[in-house]
Amino acid sequence: MNNLLQSFIQVTPESDFPIQNLPYGIFSHGADAAPRVGVALGEWVVDLAVLEANGFLEIKAGEYYFNQPTLNKFIETGKANWSKIRAELQDLLSSDNPILRDNQALRGQVFLKQADVVMHLPVHIPGYTDFYSSKEHATNVGCMFRDPKNALLPNWSELPVGYNGRASSVVVSGTDVVRPSGQIKFPDQERPVFSACRKLDFELETGFIIGQPNALGVPVAIENAWDHIFGMVLFNDWSARDLQQWEYVPLGPFNAKTFASSVSPWIVTLEALEPFKTNSPTQEPLPLAYLREDLSSNSYDIHLSAELQAANQDRADVISNTNFKYMYWSMAQQLTHHTIAGCNLQVGDLMGSGTISGPTPDSYGSMLEITWNNTKPLTLSNGEQRSFIQDGDTLIMKGYCQKDGLRIGFGEVTGKVLPAVEFNFSE
Known part of the structure; x- marks a missing residue:
């Protein structure tokens, strides 16, 4: 793991959620918003459903894995895809990648304050x-x-x-x-x-x-x-x-x-x-x-x-x-x-x-x-x-x-x- 990797989003040293972490969760934002997949980065939630809808994080053409109420569909894709998506996210969020960093309109849709969202059970738990x-x-x-x-x-x-x-x-x-x-x-x-x-x-x-x-x-x-x-x-x-x-x-x-x-x-x-x-x-x-x-x-x-x-x-x-x-x-x-x-x-x-x-x-x-x-x-x-x-x-x-x-x-x-x-x- 690259300890020196930095995000263009400021993350304090005492935060649980640097770019090296990116834990997965399910959140909703707003009264009528459907629950969907995000990762935590500092005090923000990164909306993976929005990124997916804009052509990022593709796993299988025509399939949506992050506009989902649980993580199960994404998890089921297997370990290779867990690593692939994690690496793509770290690259997309890194300070030297301008694709998302310099796209202010998309950034406004992708990043939500954790304090403003509701967190849900992250997975459907069969047992x-x-x-x-x-x-x-x-x-x-x-x-x-x-x-x-x-x-x-x-x-x-x-x-x-x-x-x-x-x-x-x-x-x-x-x-x-x-x-x-x-x-x-x-x-x-x-x-x-x-x-x-x-x-x-x-x-x-x-x-x-x-x-x-x-x-x-x-x-x-x-x-x-x-x-x-x-x-x-x-x-x-x-x-x-x-x-x-x-x-x-x-x-x-x-x-x-x-x-x-x-x-x-x-x-x-x-x-x-x-x-x-x-x-x-x-x-x-x-x-x-x-x-x-x-x-x-x-x-x-x-x-x-x-x-x-x-x-x-x-x-x-x-x-x-x-x-x-x-x-x-x-x-x-x-x-x-x-x-x-x-x-x-x-x-x-x-x-x-x-x-x-x-x-x-x-x-x-x-x-x-x-x-x-x-x-x-x-x-x-x-x-x-x-x-x-x-x-x-x-x-x-x-x-x-x-x-x-x-x-x-x-x-x-x-x-x-x-x-x-x-x-x-x-x-």
């Missing part, structure tokens, strides 16, 4: 799977709810543990989240009660988007897995811990996870993340042959943070700083294991990393860990305390890579918690 791949997080949870000496179950170090979630409740950043209700079982009571969730939590995650499908019954080999990934997003897999503790045995999470999962609007491509590849942690025991890969360059150095802003606060408090590089199981290993029994992944499928926690308390990726299940309440800058998330609280997650003067960011994913729906049940 959603969430993993449990942070060793630090799994160990912390195991210590809280099981024997600390046997915090990890025997299968955890042998395979990327995961579950199939609900694609229908994945929402784009900025969507409010209604507090869920369900069954809660208290230790001193014989039967559960129906109640609004009392232990609402966030999970600081990333996700990756499937860009190339596989046929039913044909697993993806580990050496080919990276070719099936289009890009990455920030991901908040909201969790109702009290509902989860009662329902998850024996089949895993259900209503505790189905009510909402929030994704960032911009998908950062693997090409943009290439300079930030790093080592994964050592895996012991050595995985079975189908999961073995070179650990020296199969992860990314992505700084991640979570912030909480109470309803009456002027600013948010940073409550977690962690890094994607702590993940024990890689995205390629997750994808390969997902298909090993013959599952057919589809373009647009979303794969969540699972909560990403680091080795120290300030790097824990959930309230469950930060407050150690309500035993160590968190004090906010305004003096309020939190054990879990309250109504009116807003969660903000951010992520970026930085190296040698280059910053590639994801923007943010936010969500505000609204009160639970009131139910009146007649006995």
